[in-house]
Amino acid sequence: MRRFFQFLFMPCEGYTELLSASMxxxxxxxxxxxxxLHTLYCRSCARYRKQLIQxxxxxxxxxxxxxxxxxxxxxxxxxxRMLAALRRERP
Amino acid sequence: xxxxxxxxxxxxxxxxxxGRSSIQRPDVDPERWLDEHGDVLFRFAxxxxxxxxxxxxAVQECLLAALRAIDSFxxxxxxxxxxxxxxxxxxxxxxxxxxxxxxxxxxxxxKRSEQFDERGLWRLEPKRWSQDPSDAMHQADxxxxxxxxxxxxxxxxxxxxxxxxxxxxxxxxxxxTLAVSAQALWQRLxxxxxxxxxxxxxxxxxxxxxxxxxxx
Numbered sequence: 621m622r623r624f625f626q627f628l629f630m631p632c633e634g635y636t637e638l639l640s641a642s643m644x645x646x647x648x649x650x651x652x653x654x655x656x657l658h659t660l661y662c663r664s665c666a667r668y669r670k671q672l673i674q675x676x677x678x679x680x681x682x683x684x685x686x687x688x689x690x691x692x693x694x695x696x697x698x699x700x701r702m703l704a705a706l707r708r709e710r711p
Numbered sequence: 712x713x714x715x716x717x718x719x720x721x722x723x724x725x726x727x728x729x730g731r732s733s734i735q736r737p738d739v740d741p742e743r744w745l746d747e748h749g750d751v752l753f754r755f756a757x758x759x760x761x762x763x764x765x766x767x768x769a770v771q772e773c774l775l776a777a778l779r780a781i782d783s784f785x786x787x788x789x790x791x792x793x794x795x796x797x798x799x800x801x802x803x804x805x806x807x808x809x810x811x812x813x814x815x816x817x818x819x820x821x822k823r824s825e826q827f828d829e830r831g832l833w834r835l836e837p838k839r840w841s842q843d844p845s846d847a848m849h850q851a852d853x854x855x856x857x858x859x860x861x862x863x864x865x866x867x868x869x870x871x872x873x874x875x876x877x878x879x880x881x882x883x884x885x886x887x888t889l890a891v892s893a894q895a896l897w898q899r900l901x902x903x904x905x906x907x908x909x910x911x912x913x914x915x916x917x918x919x920x921x922x923x924x925x926x927x
Contacts (some may be wrong), residue, residue, distance in 0.1 A: 631831030
């Protein structure tokens with residue numbers, strides 16, 4: 621019982637670990653209960669949870685996020701090097 | 712450019728098929744591959760590897776592998792899809808190889824995040840975001856910030872989060888791809904999320920009033 625209460629009142633850092641884990645697998649019933657309870661009164665962790673979901677949406681769409689201008693295209697040097705390598709492979 | 716490789720382009724009988732869309736077997740012309748798909752392939756690679764040289768290496772390996780495996784192209788997919796599939800494997804191979812070369816202590820260097828105090832309470836509390844970041848995704852400025860934030864992560868953390876979120880691989884497949892334990896992966900994903908969230912907040916949401924730009 622004491623361990624249970626220690627767990628329930630663990631500090632926010634522990635809850636952020638649980639919140640991250642919940643993004644990758646299903647938490648145990650106890651963990652889910654603890655997270656729900658904690659985010660009921662901890663505004664920061666509730667916000668963190670919401671922002672992790674928003675972050676996920678951004679990362680999943682990363683291919684549509686415009687890269688830095690210089691990183692968008694293959695430069696001519698690289699192109700020439702590749703062509704040379706390809707010709708060596710199949711002249 | 713000389714024309715010594717023109718004969719090599721004959722391959723499949725569709726010699727001058729540039730006008731046709733690429734649903735059918737590609738004629739073996741790597742120069743055309745580079746012209747038509749080079750930038751797309753490069754962008755795919757650099758988003759995942761965050762390094763020009765590494766991305767160029769992956770694209771080159773992809774094209775060489777495609778050349779050797781030309782018979783495996785069955786025309787079921789478009790030429791580009793086929794090439795991207797090969798490139799994806801080359802990118803994963805690079806990640807795995809670098810993951811093996813790094814020691815775990817490099818990746819999980821500072822055990823504790825500076826976002827919490829010694830009792831584990833928020834030192835830097837998450838702020839309210841004025842906008843859902845996915846609404847900003849197509850803005851160039853936001854894109855730069857996101858890619859920069861990823862680039863500032865230790866590579867082991869960035870690779871893990873890219874495989875898990877962008878590729879949506881289940882955790883056990885990420886472990887396999889990077890050759891790390893499940894425990895190490897949980898830590899990496901957790902640390903990557905903490906750092907990315909904070910970095911976006913500092914460099915995007917707080918940007919107009921930012922004091923130091925490059926602080927992650």
